[in-house]
Amino acid sequence: MYKIAVLGDRDSVLGFKALGLDTFFVESADEARHTLHQLARDTYAIIYITEQLAADIPADVARYKTSVTPAVILIPGKTGSLGLGAQALQSAVERAVGADIG
């Protein structure tokens, strides 16, 4: 049985607690990195992380791209979307196709 985690600043993730997801409040990039790796080792299949946080630790987020678990998914935080999720999608397309096909 797998679990779902939400990682982000307090105001962005507090609401997910009511839905029954495991929420983790982190403020600094170091803390985020540490928590992310710890969660990945645990039985979390999906880790939602706010774009604001993910922007500070791109390498750590990218590390889980090629493994089946966990799926690290970017979600917009309370200050709105940074467009990072769409950007990641675009770069994946480029990687697969070998060219930017829009």
Next chain:
Amino acid sequence: MASATINPTRMELTRLKGRLKTAVRGHKLLKDKRDELMKQFLEIVRKNRELRAKVEKGLERANAAFTVASALMSPEMLEQSLMYPKQSVELDMKFKNIMSVNVPVYEFHTRNEDPTEIYPYGFAQTSGELDTALEALSQVFQDMLELAEVEKTMQLLAEDIEKTRRRVNALEYVMIPDFQQKIRYISMKLDENERGNITRLMKVKEMVLQDAHNFKPPAS
């Protein structure tokens, strides 16, 4: 290419022909795999785009309501209201095989089936915006799960397509031309040997005939 290191023998030629055949067959199969993967991938990318737009919009709405709620309520009160969730989610993961790429399929169970039972607090001391925020969140949650599935699938497929594409290219532009060149080299060398041998035999025959009865070859 590496013609200095190959032996121009029949055995080597047969071996190389076999390898070329395998390489050509492998190339065809991998190319088919790449094309099919690409087809699936583009479909998933389109789905991913749609879902992401939907989720981002939904979350934005939830966050807006949440921000208002947190302005109306004290942070302590807010946290206290959400401290003990009524709902809990468990996730089941299965695997689906897309062209030999294993992608996850999520299936989730909520402990509480009633969708109106998501509010873990009494309504007396909380703001109405909090209800709106939670409602918006629970609505978007289904899409978020689907997004996770689709996005992971997309990432895994992207990786595999890249790998397959490299293999196809390596076979097409390096391995196959290399084999063809080696085969050409060996068969030319063997032909050359054969011609040398024939010439030698003709010469010997001439000499033997001359020795036997002073035979003169016509002209030359």
